[in-house]
Amino acid sequence: MLLGKVRSFKDTWGFLRSDSVSGDIFVGLRENPHLTTLAEGNTVLFDVRKDVRGKNEAVNVQPLLQVLEPAVPSRHSGWVRSFTGSWGFINSPSFSGDLFVGLRNNPQLSAALAAGDQVEPEG
Structure with missing residues (x-):
C-alpha cells in the first residue's frame, strides 16, 4: 500500500x-x-492499478484515522467493514479511517457482526 x-x-x-x-x-x-x-488534504493508504486506458487508479483506499477526541463519547452511525470472532472495524461518514468495535465493550450486541451490516447508536 502507498501513502x-x-x-x-x-x-x-x-x-x-x-x-x-x-x-x-x-x-x-x-x-x-x-x-x-x-x-x-485527507491522508490515505491505497493500492494502484492501471485502468483500461493504462492510467493510474487508486483502489483499496483507506483514509488514515484522524484524531477522535471531539467524537468521544458521541454517537455515530456507520457500517461494518470487517468482523472476526469478537471484534472488528466500523466505518462512518463522520470519520476518516476505521473505528474499533468489540463485543466485550458492547454487551447490547447479542451476536457477532458481519461485513456490510449497518450500525446505529443505541437509545
Missing part, C-alpha cells in the same frame, strides 16, 4: 498524490464502494 494525500475531490471522484508515484492518481467511489467521500 498519499487527496489533491482534489468532487462528487464521486478526484485525484490523489503520492511521493511513490509520479503524477495524479485517479480515485473514484465506484472503485472504492466502502468510501462515502473524500476531502482535499
